[in-house]
Amino acid sequence: MNKIEHIGIAVKNLEESNLLFEKLFGALAYKQEEVESEGVKTSFFMNGPNKIELLEATREDSPIAKFIDKKGEGIHHIAFDVDDIVLEMERLKNEGFVLLNEAPKSGADNKLVAFLHPKTTNGVLIELCQEKR
Secondary structure, eight states: OOEEEEEEEEOSOHHHHHHHHHHHHTSOOSEEEEEGGGTEEEEEEEETTEEEEEEEESSTTSHHHHHHHHHOSEEEEEEEEOSOHHHHHHHHHHTTOOBSOSSOEEETTTEEEEEEOGGGTTTOOEEEEEEOO
16 A cells, blocks of 8 residues: 545535535635445545545435444545555455455546455555556
């Protein structure tokens, strides 16, 4: 893993949260998009070299809706940049980590993504991200 790619924050209302984070960072979101397959709308903010992703559920059965129902708004995941997501998934699986998906899937911000089960990472949802080529 190369670096932290972004920190994902689950929010109930993306529009209201965008206003809050615009005030916090003194900058507008640089990108907004919907990932229909995950049932989520996202906004991305830059803060120096750091990227923050806000995530709002678009349907009640989405992972973000379930997270908010269970834990409320807050940090949802930490994403790490990887050079080769398939190799990294295999390496981590061999190290005993449980993957939530068996193959990379398309995510926001032009990324291939995969997730590690929080039960194997001290309760933290870890996302692996690779730029789509």
